[in-house]
Amino acid sequence: MEAAILKKVVNGVNVDELFSTIGLIKQHPDIAKFKFRATNKWVDGTHNRATVKDFYGAGKEDDTRETMVFHLDEPPVLLGNNLGANPVEYLLVALSGCLTTAMIAHGSAKGIQIKAIESRYEGDIDIRGLLGISEDVKVGYQNIRVYFKIDADIPEAQKEELVKLAQKYSPVFNTVFNQTPVSVHLDH
Amino acid sequence: MEAAILKKVVNGVNVDELFSTIGLIKQHPDIAKFKFRATNKWVDGTHNRATVKDFYGAGKEDDTRETMVFHLDEPPVLLGNNLGANPVEYLLVALSGCLTTAMIAHGSAKGIQIKAIESRYEGDIDIRGLLGISEDVKVGYQNIRVYFKIDADIPEAQKEELVKLAQKYSPVFNTVFNQTPVSVHLDH
Numbered sequence: 001m002e003a004a005i006l007k008k009v010v011n012g013v014n015v016d017e018l019f020s021t022i023g024l025i026k027q028h029p030d031i032a033k034f035k036f037r038a039t040n041k042w043v044d045g046t047h048n049r050a051t052v053k054d055f056y057g058a059g060k061e062d063d064t065r066e067t068m069v070f071h072l073d074e075p076p077v078l079l080g081n082n083l084g085a086n087p088v089e090y091l092l093v094a095l096s097g098c099l100t101t102a103m104i105a106h107g108s109a110k111g112i113q114i115k116a117i118e119s120r121y122e123g124d125i126d127i128r129g130l131l132g133i134s135e136d137v138k139v140g141y142q143n144i145r146v147y148f149k150i151d152a153d154i155p156e157a158q159k160e161e162l163v164k165l166a167q168k169y170s171p172v173f174n175t176v177f178n179q180t181p182v183s184v185h186l187d188h
Numbered sequence: 189m190e191a192a193i194l195k196k197v198v199n200g201v202n203v204d205e206l207f208s209t210i211g212l213i214k215q216h217p218d219i220a221k222f223k224f225r226a227t228n229k230w231v232d233g234t235h236n237r238a239t240v241k242d243f244y245g246a247g248k249e250d251d252t253r254e255t256m257v258f259h260l261d262e263p264p265v266l267l268g269n270n271l272g273a274n275p276v277e278y279l280l281v282a283l284s285g286c287l288t289t290a291m292i293a294h295g296s297a298k299g300i301q302i303k304a305i306e307s308r309y310e311g312d313i314d315i316r317g318l319l320g321i322s323e324d325v326k327v328g329y330q331n332i333r334v335y336f337k338i339d340a341d342i343p344e345a346q347k348e349e350l351v352k353l354a355q356k357y358s359p360v361f362n363t364v365f366n367q368t369p370v371s372v373h374l375d376h
Contacts, residue, residue, distance in 0.1 A: 011232070011233065012232035012233030012234075012235070013233050013234070013267060014233075014267055017267060018267060021267075021319075022319055022321060025315070025316060025319065025321055026321060029316065032314050032315045032316045032319075032321070032325075033312070033313075033314055033315075034312070034313045034314070034315055035310055035311070035312055035313075036274070036276050036277050036280060036310070036311050036313065037277075037280065037308065037309060037310045037311075038277060038280035038281050038283075038284050038308070038309040039284070039306070039307070039308045039309070040281075040284030040285065040287075040288050040305075040306065040307045040308075040309070041304075041305070041306050042288050042292060042302075042304065042305035042306070044199070044200035045199065045200030045201050045202075045292065046200075046201070046289050046292065046293070047200070048284070048285050048288045048289065048305075050280075050281040050284045050285060052273040052277045052280070052281065055263070055277075057263075057265055057266070057315075058265045062263060062265065065263065065270055068272070068273045070273075070278075070281045070285075072281070072284075072285030072288075072289070074289070075243070075245075075250060075253065077245055077246045077250065078245070079201060079202055079205060079206060079209075079293070082253055084256070085240040085256045085258075086224070086285070086289075087282045087283070087284075087285035087286035087289060087358075087359070087360045088224050088282070088286065088359050088360060088363075089224050089225075089226060089240045089243075090278055090281050090282035090285060090360075091278075091279065091282040091283075091286075091360050091363060092224060092225065092226035092238075092240070093226050093228075093238040093240065093258045093260070093278050093282075094275045094276070094277075094278035094279040094281075094282055095226075095275070095279075095370070096226050096227070096228030096236070096238045096260075096275075097228065097236050097238060097258075097260030097274070097275035097278060098275035098276065098279075099228075099372065100228050100230050100236045100260075101234050101236065101260070101262070101274075101275060102318065104230060104233065104234065105234070105267070106320070114230075116229075116230065117228075117229070117230035117236075118227070118228065118229050118230070119227070119228045120225065120226070120227045120228075121225060121226040121227070121228070122223055122224070122225045123223070123224050123225075124221070124222070124223055125221075125222045125223075125224065125359055126220050126221055126222070127213070127220045127221075127222055127245075128213060128217065128220045129357075129359070129362075130290065130357050130358070130359050131209075131210055131213065131220075131357075132294070132356075132357060133210060133213055133214060133220070137220075138362070138366075139356070139357060139358070139359055139361075139362040140359045140360070140361070140362030140363030140364075140365075140366060140368055141359065141363045141368050142369075143368075143369050143370075143371070144368065144369070144370040144371070145370075145371050145373070146370060146371065146372040146373065147373050147374075147375050148372065148373065148374050148375060149374075149375045150374065156374075156376070159374055160374055163372055163373070163374045166372065167370075167372050168320075168327070169317075169318050169319075169320060169327060170275075170318070170327070171275070171276050171313055171317070171318050171327055171328045171329065172275050172276060172278075172279050172328070173327075173328070173370060173372075174317075174326070174327040174328030175276075175279060175328030175329045175364055176328075176363055176364060176368050176370055177328075177367065177368060177369070177370050178326075178328060178367060179365065179366060179367050180328055180329050180331075180332065180364050180365065181330075181331050181332070181365070182283070182331075182332040182333075182334065182355075182361060182364055182365050183331070183332070183333050183334065184287065184334040184336065184351055184354065184355050184361075185333070185334065185335050185336065185351070186335075186336050186337075186338065186344075186347055186348055186351045187335050187336060187337045188344070
């Protein structure tokens with residue numbers, strides 16, 4: 001007997017594939033191990049260039065993507081020439097993409113139809129920390145605030161649940177919100 | 189009497205301006221307070237688009253930059269279409285730019301001439317966390333490893349000192365390495 005197979009896609013997320021991936025990982029936990037990578041090359045002053053290309057996941061190396069290039073710089077008030085967003089802004093970009101994708105993936109898995117999601121991010125930095133002026137001032141972000149606007153025909157309580165799911169399952173949120181070990185080495 | 193003023197620039201960093209900024213901040217700590225921002229708009233599935241433009245710093249709003257746009261997506265193995273680097277890769281980009289700039293700024297302040305800096309980044313994620321398969325698995329990066337290559341006519345010990353300075357003074361490194369409060373709200 002032949003069965004007609006209809007792919008279930010919610011909010012652009014192939015939910016059938018998502019659930020079959022989850023089933024496969026439960027049987028073979030090793031395929032859940034991913035390694036993501038970037039490289040960086042200093043250009044001049046506060047300007048540097050990062051690239052992203054290959055990663056390891058689902059048991060194999062993936063080298064098929066085109067190299068993606070990102071320029072980072074500071075505004076003139078921070079001694080740069082505006083040749084790119086600055087590193088702490090890239091962190092907010094990372095956080096924004098991750099919370100949004102976590103919300104969409106987990107919302108879609110629950111079958112919630114979403115029309116639009118917009119969010120904005122603001123983080124406080126006191127540059128006395130990074131300049132070494134005061135040891136009492138945090139070097140990193142002191143706080144980050146995130147505001148979501150969700151357009152969907154669901155009760156307010158379910159929108160709040162989506163915001164909670166995003167925080168629970170976003171890797172970037174959890175990397176920032178919790179302590180994450182980072183080891184920095186000098187290649188000899 | 190007129191004095192000839194020679195700007196001291198080391199590695200492309202205007203060190204005179206750096207020190208005069210530090211002097212000014214010591215007198216007026218309020219100008220050290222910065223707010224950085226981003227916005228995000230979900231496009232479809234795992235594809236979303238972030239922007240960076242304005243920030244607050246040195247006592248005023250800066251709206252002079254062109255809007256910078258960043259596309260985020262996942263590779264097909266993570267249900268996306270490769271329309272951009274993914275959020276956890278953007279986090280490595282942010283970290284790379286920040287460690288590099290911290291190294292250059294503090295190295296330049298010490299008068300160290302640097303010819304080249306390259307670095308590479310790798311982070312481990314077990315996607316059982318983000319998929320909600322296991323509560324025992326970290327959702328964020330389990331570890332991030334960074335490797336620096338520094339070309340400068342300085343002793344190895346001084347290169348190691350640069351690597352330490354980068355970690356001490358990089359806001360993104362410290363945001364990730366330490367716990368950072370992130371509050372996520374639903375706009376009503």
